[in-house]
Amino acid sequence: MLTKAPIFAQLDERPFAHCATLTDLGDAGLIVIWMGGSYETAPDVSLLASRLPRGAEQWTVPEVLADVPGHSMGQPVLLRQAGGELWLFYNVILGASWETAIPYMTRSADGGRSWGSPSLLFDMPGLMLRSRAHIISGRIILPAYDENTWRSRMILSDDGGQSWRLTARLESPQGNIHPNIVQSPDGRLLCYLRTGGKSGVIWRSESADNGETWSELTPTRFPNANTGIDLLRLSSGQYALAYNHSPTHRTPLCVAITSGANEDWQRRQVVDDEYVELSYPSLAQTDDGLIHLVYTHQRQYIVHATFDQNWLMQGVSL
Numbered sequence: 001m002l003t004k005a006p007i008f009a010q011l012d013e014r015p016f017a018h019c020a021t022l023t024d025l026g027d028a029g030l031i032v033i034w035m036g037g038s039y040e041t042a043p044d045v046s047l048l049a050s051r052l053p054r055g056a057e058q059w060t061v062p063e064v065l066a067d068v069p070g071h072s073m074g075q076p077v078l079l080r081q082a083g084g085e086l087w088l089f090y091n092v093i094l095g096a097s098w099e100t101a102i103p104y105m106t107r108s109a110d111g112g113r114s115w116g117s118p119s120l121l122f123d124m125p126g127l128m129l130r131s132r133a134h135i136i137s138g139r140i141i142l143p144a145y146d147e148n149t150w151r152s153r154m155i156l157s158d159d160g161g162q163s164w165r166l167t168a169r170l171e172s173p174q175g176n177i178h179p180n181i182v183q184s185p186d187g188r189l190l191c192y193l194r195t196g197g198k199s200g201v202i203w204r205s206e207s208a209d210n211g212e213t214w215s216e217l218t219p220t221r222f223p224n225a226n227t228g229i230d231l232l233r234l235s236s237g238q239y240a241l242a243y244n245h246s247p248t249h250r251t252p253l254c255v256a257i258t259s260g261a262n263e264d265w266q267r268r269q270v271v272d273d274e275y276v277e278l279s280y281p282s283l284a285q286t287d288d289g290l291i292h293l294v295y296t297h298q299r300q301y302i303v304h305a306t307f308d309q310n311w312l313m314q315g316v317s318l
Helices: 309-313
Strands: 003-006 016-024 030-037 046-052 063-066 073-080 086-093 101-108 127-129 134-136 139-146 151-157 176-183 189-195 200-207 218-224 230-233 239-244 253-258 265-272 278-285 291-297 301-307
Touching (some): 016 291, 030 073, 046 073, 063 086, 073 127, 073 139, 101 127, 134 176, 139 176, 189 218, 230 278, 239 291, 253 291, 253 309, 265 291, 265 301
Parallel strands (some): 016 278, 151 176
Antiparallel strands (some): 003 301, 030 046, 073 086, 086 101, 127 139, 139 151, 189 200, 200 218, 230 239, 253 265, 278 291
16 A cells, blocks of 8 residues: 655755655664755755654654755765664765766764764766665675766775775766666676666666676666666565656656566556656665655655555556
8 A cells, every 4th residue: 555745844944855865774764865955056955864763653853964065965875884884975066066066975873863074985076976875795886977978887895985996887878877776686786777868768787797897788668757766676576666657757656566586577556646746766665564765746845655565566567
C-alpha cells in the first residue's frame, strides 16, 4: 500500500527546496538532506535536514545542517560507515552557476549532530555529485559528473578516503549525468544514468573491475526527460528504479521493479501523477522491508512516500 505526505510545508524564509537525499541510519531512523534557500544557486542556499526517528510518525522540524555564507550549496550525498561515522559530500558554488561548483566532504562521529572541518575533494569547477555512494570490497565509489561537459565519471578511494582519483568519462551521444550504481549477484556493477538531452532515455553501463572501467553506454527502454533517477538494490536482491515515466516531462513519478536479481524489469507503479514537476527521487529500504522514497514537489517542498515490494509487484507490466 502506498502512503505519501510532505515532510514539511513550504518554508517562508527558504521557499526553494530541491535535490533531497535519503539515508537509513538504522536505529536512529531516517534522515533526509536537501538544498534550500531563496532560489536555485542563490547565495543563501544551504543544506537542510529533517529526521524521522525510528518508530516516529512525524519528521522533525527542518534545520540547517551546513552553510557557507555567501555561497550556494547543493547535491548532498550521505555515506554511512560500518562503524557508524557519517560522511557528507556536497557541492559549493564559487561563482554564479553550477559550472563553478566544487566538491567537498565532512565527517560526523555523533550521528550528524555536529560535523568536522570540510575538506576539498577536487579543485575542479563543475565536478558535481548527486547519487548514492558505495563501499564495495574496501573501495569507496562516489558517482559524479562534469557539469561543463555533461559526462559522468566515478570518484574512487582505496585508502579509506585519504586520497581520491577520477575514472575516465562515460560517453553517450546526448551526454549523461547522475550515475546510479548497484552491485549484481556476480559482483559486476550496474550503472543507470540520466540523459543529457531532451526526449531521451536512461542509459546503462557495467563494470567488472569494481568501478575502475566501464562498458560502452547503451540505451535502456526507460524514457528520460533529462531528469533525476535513483536505482536501489532491495534486500530481496531485486532492483527498484525511481524515475519519471515520460520523455518530455518530470511527471508522472514511477518506481519499476525487476522480478529477480537481474535486469528483467517486470512491473511499474505510479507514486505521483500530478501534472507538476515531481523530480529528483531518492530511495532507501529499512530493515522491516518498507521502501521509502523522497522527491521534490515543484521545488517547494519534499514529499516522503512509503510502500512495500508487494505493492510494486502489483503494478502494470513493462
